[in-house]
Amino acid sequence: MRLSRRHPRYRSLVVRAGLAQAHRAGLVVGEGLIAHGRGEAFDYLLGERTTAGARRAERAAAEWLLAARRPVVSVNGNVAALAAREVAALARAVPGLRVEVNLFHRTPARARAIAKRLSAAGVPEVLGVRPTARIPGLPSDRALVDRRGIYVADVCLVPLEDGDRAEALRARGARVISIDLNPLSRTSRTADLPVVDEIARAARRRRRRGPPPRLRPFPAATARAQALAEIARRLSRAAGAGSPRRARRPG
């Protein structure tokens, strides 16, 4: 498909084309494309930029991952398609971080394709291609995990997830960090630390230098309410002006 740089939605069209490509390559399922569209809508409403609240959440998330004893990032097809390089950079920045493929719509071929994409992006070891444990109480294939990874995680970063999974992980005592653009989703409402931001932008955020990291409490409900209020504010403004103000974009 031809994409014109002058198209008002150029950037999101490029991301979309990459995701459609990953879909044809078997990494992303149809349901993942629909989920991406939902995220696009919320990102648009948030101004397609990292809000001040998201920035705070991302710093806290970096601290939690660094302070964790067994930190894990869970990767599905959309994460691999949208942010494989960012996952690799995160694995370099966080000592001991495990990277694990975990899928709702699981096939062995799909799990392998996702692991391959992560390896190509520079992730040294990818768990989850051959699950070795099962999380009780989860009806979907999400339950199939690695006993060195999600099964024993104390802090689990779950970008672009489903609510059932976030709940099952919390029930096991893991702290859940979500990345989800919908502040109202079950995942965002369940997470101990909801990051309401686009995944590639969120994963680029680094922790500031400071005292040794620790798992300090995060005001999750406040963070969600701030994201909602931000959307409501932008919409009220747009209701007068006809279109929400665009964030300036790099480049």
Add this chain to the structure above:
Amino acid sequence: MRLSRRHPRYRSLVVRAGLAQAHRAGLVVGEGLIAHGRGEAFDYLLGERTTAGARRAERAAAEWLLAARRPVVSVNGNVAALAAREVAALARAVPGLRVEVNLFHRTPARARAIAKRLSAAGVPEVLGVRPTARIPGLPSDRALVDRRGIYVADVCLVPLEDGDRAEALRARGARVISIDLNPLSRTSRTADLPVVDEIARAARRRRRRGPPPRLRPFPAATARAQALAEIARRLSRAAGAGSPRRARRPG
């Protein structure tokens, strides 16, 4: 896939599964799935119900279609997948209404599959499978039309469309009725009569009995602003409560 009726998002999961099925059958492209996700997000924010403003817009749209000399409804893959029966019912209710397949990502096989779905749903004649004219100034395959249909339409109903097309149709002097859940989309902002509602719900709305229909002016900007204000109102409420109030659903 197993779908549990007790799942909090059961209804949207059923619609989503139907769309994924239509995708596998070749009616819907990957970009169409992403677009559906965007629509889902806005529908969620609007409470998954027809607002009072949308109801007014739908009555006006019915009147415009009945008053038109050459009314046409443009059908793409998502429309055929989500509302083929509703399109057939509309064709029965509006004398002279032409039903035309019009695609951004066009292949002859896809156009045929969509026409077949419409015929199976009861549409007597489907235009657009073999285009016979071209709309000037439109770079995409959207330009390929039928000279008995979109090419000569005075009122064109364009559900789930792209902004370029809506603009090109208006430039030709056609009145454009859009159905799009995003009140900020270029389509909604371009349309003479933007209906901000889910397509199947919108297409079920009938005109009340009354004086002969005519093309009376429609306050498009006001309608868009009302939809935005409605979303903002619900979000402000949710920012306090944690979740927007669900609309009661039939059944």
